[in-house]
Amino acid sequence: MTADGGITTERTTRATISAPDDKHHINLLDRLPSRSQTHGMRVELPRRLRRLAKFIPMIALLVSACSKDRAYAQTPARTETRTTLVIFAEKRMADSEWAALFDALQKGAQSGREEAPALKGSVDLVRGDTMGRGLEFSEPISVYLHGDCTLVPMPRYMALGPLGWVRLVHGRIQPFIHVDCAQIVQELGPLVLGMNRKRRDTVMGEAMARVIVHEWVHVATQNAGHAAHGVAKSSFGVADLLAEDVEIRRDPRFPRGRWD
Numbered sequence: 001m002t003a004d005g006g007i008t009t010e011r012t013t014r015a016t017i018s019a020p021d022d023k024h025h026i027n028l029l030d031r032l033p034s035r036s037q038t039h040g041m042r043v044e045l046p047r048r049l050r051r052l053a054k055f056i057p058m059i060a061l062l063v064s065a066c067s068k069d070r071a072y073a074q075t076p077a078r079t080e081t082r083t084t085l086v087i088f089a090e091k092r093m094a095d096s097e098w099a100a101l102f103d104a105l106q107k108g109a110q111s112g113r114e115e116a117p118a119l120k121g122s123v124d125l126v127r128g129d130t131m132g133r134g135l136e137f138s139e140p141i142s143v144y145l146h147g148d149c150t151l152v153p154m155p156r157y158m159a160l161g162p163l164g165w166v167r168l169v170h171g172r173i174q175p176f177i178h179v180d181c182a183q184i185v186q187e188l189g190p191l192v193l194g195m196n197r198k199r200r201d202t203v204m205g206e207a208m209a210r211v212i213v214h215e216w217v218h219v220a221t222q223n224a225g226h227a228a229h230g231v232a233k234s235s236f237g238v239a240d241l242l243a244e245d246v247e248i249r250r251d252p253r254f255p256r257g258r259w260d
Helices: 035-041 047-074 095-115 181-191 197-221
Strands: 007-009 082-089 122-127 140-146 162-165 176-180
Touching: 082 197, 095 122, 095 197, 140 181, 140 197, 162 181, 162 197, 176 181, 176 197, 181 197
Parallel strands: 082 122, 082 140, 140 176
Antiparallel strands: 007 162, 162 176
């Protein structure tokens, strides 16, 4: 694995990516069997002073309560962690393709948190081609979709390049995710014969989202390593790209063991 910490296809071998104190004998307020033992410790005051002495603790308690209320009011509320994925497509994508990708990313982010708690908080998705100027985002991550992301039927070829990758610069993984749509299309092309346009958009969106979530884990954890199973695997086949697709999971072409 190189410093990029990327993800490849299965056919590729290289990867780019106080409690109370009841023990000490000097603690005179612990373990007293009766109150009569404390009489010798009291100082008798004149009646007026005694009345004043009764009010002093009450005044102190009131001031303390007010101070606490003021402190609570001044404490800023904790805000939820939000990550923004700003996605840029090299080739024009139809609105239906964007919708399928965003839907898959929302589902993928939710399931990804079960495997990678670092993906905490909510995620906002922004299209780079419709983003207005001067917008400010919380913890933005830029995602670049390289090549044509329209899924079409095609024969299977040997995929030689990575499906996605991130860059490691001076020991830190940068918040820039790259996805190679052409490689994903080569993986899925033979599978989509007979699928209509809507179904192809759904399948391609799920595959791209899976790769994006994988690279997002690298950025969120600042760890270029990979796992043996799940979204953090170092190589993906069709079953990995479409691991959350119900129809594909029922496809007899994929043995049940591929999903475990």
